[in-house]
Amino acid sequence: MSGLLVFLSQVVSAALPVALAALGGVWSERAGVATIALEGYVLAGAFGAAVAALATGSAWVAAMAAMALGALLGWLFATATVRLRANAIVAGVAVNLLAAAGTRVALKVLYDSASNSPPLPLGASSGASVGIAALRELAASPALWMAPLLGLASHVALARSVFGLRVTACGENPSAARSLGVSVERVRTQALVLGAAIAALGGAQLTLHQREFVAYMSGGRGFLALAAVILGRWTPRGAIVWAVAIGALSALETTLAGDDTMVPRAALALLSPAAFRALVQALPFGLTLLAVMGRLGRARPPAALS
Numbered sequence: 001m002s003g004l005l006v007f008l009s010q011v012v013s014a015a016l017p018v019a020l021a022a023l024g025g026v027w028s029e030r031a032g033v034a035t036i037a038l039e040g041y042v043l044a045g046a047f048g049a050a051v052a053a054l055a056t057g058s059a060w061v062a063a064m065a066a067m068a069l070g071a072l073l074g075w076l077f078a079t080a081t082v083r084l085r086a087n088a089i090v091a092g093v094a095v096n097l098l099a100a101a102g103t104r105v106a107l108k109v110l111y112d113s114a115s116n117s118p119p120l121p122l123g124a125s126s127g128a129s130v131g132i133a134a135l136r137e138l139a140a141s142p143a144l145w146m147a148p149l150l151g152l153a154s155h156v157a158l159a160r161s162v163f164g165l166r167v168t169a170c171g172e173n174p175s176a177a178r179s180l181g182v183s184v185e186r187v188r189t190q191a192l193v194l195g196a197a198i199a200a201l202g203g204a205q206l207t208l209h210q211r212e213f214v215a216y217m218s219g220g221r222g223f224l225a226l227a228a229v230i231l232g233r234w235t236p237r238g239a240i241v242w243a244v245a246i247g248a249l250s251a252l253e254t255t256l257a258g259d260d261t262m263v264p265r266a267a268l269a270l271l272s273p274a275a276f277r278a279l280v281q282a283l284p285f286g287l288t289l290l291a292v293m294g295r296l297g298r299a300r301p302p303a304a305l306s
Contacts, residue, residue: 007251009134013209015247016143017042017202017218021225022232022239023147023154024070024199030158030234031191032171032304036092037077039222040099041070041196045203047103050213051110053120062120063142063204070200071193073099078192082185096222104215117213143205150198154236167191171302199225220285227289234301 021038028035045066052058052065073095080091108114122140138144158164166187169177174184202221207213224246225239232238 005132006134009138010251011244011248012138012144013141013205013247014250015244016141016147016205017221018225018228018246018250019240019243020143020147020150020202020205021199021222022228022243023151023236024195024197024202025225025229026154026158026232026234026236026239027167027191027195027198028074029229029305030171030302031167031188032174032302033078033081033188033192034088034092034305035077035192035195036089036223036226037073037095037196038199038225039218039220040092040096041073041199042203042206042222042225043096043099043103043216043218044073045070045200046207046217047099047106047203047213048200049204049207050117050120051106053122053208054118057121059122059140059208060142062208063146063201066200066204066207067197070203071197073200074193074196075189077196078189082188082192100216103213107213107215115215120207120211122208122211137209141205141208143201143208146201150201151236151240154198158236163187163190168302171304174304224285230301 021042024041025035025038048069049062049066053062056062077091077095080086080094081088104114107117111117156164158168166177166182169180169182170184170187170191177184177187199222202225203218206217206221210217225243228239228242228246231242232240
């Protein structure tokens, strides 16, 4: 039972960053702007959470700081793509590079390290079994409680609210939206900033779970989130479902790579333990890529997505 609880907590912990980044990607892409900057948002959010947690010792303050830093990056991305009409793919790559390089420079300046921050002063669960301790640690994460609320709010807002309908209109037919008096530039900017803030909360979960910030710790989760957006057909519910599936694969990879007793003997007959672990680590990315290839022809993106 303890092992099952640990695995379930690993699934949720692995799924939360991808799910939140995917939810942010839904807002951005439903507005009609391609967003590969999710990787940068997640990394920046992870760093912002670490700085705030080290300064205050509060996980909730860390989550808010992560969202604020993500919103700032989202505003920069929106300024480049919406106002200055830069290519969204190029601007997204620039955001990812800025987050990767900027966090390492800030680590060196603030903590005299180019690789990781000091351990976060958030304490650890004690006096309980391993499974219960893992669940208690997960329950202390703000992202666990905010993610369902943000998912539900996004679903309702995109389907029923005036702002959500305007976002969808800007992504489907911006010319028609303009003819009805909607400021496409303003709506897209607001959607991009909101999406970036939500995605950065996923980065905060990474830092709070690992109890420190590590350079490049986003580890491709932003790109997995973008795949979840496509597989989920640009809907909050679909993106979250696929993000949970990807999280389960990531948790399985962690379990297999960390426990030699779970490595199948047939695999060891063909591969060395190091090669098997490398293959397992690629499992979430490889299966996600295959799923995207299988669904891409049947998925219809927002008509004005660029």
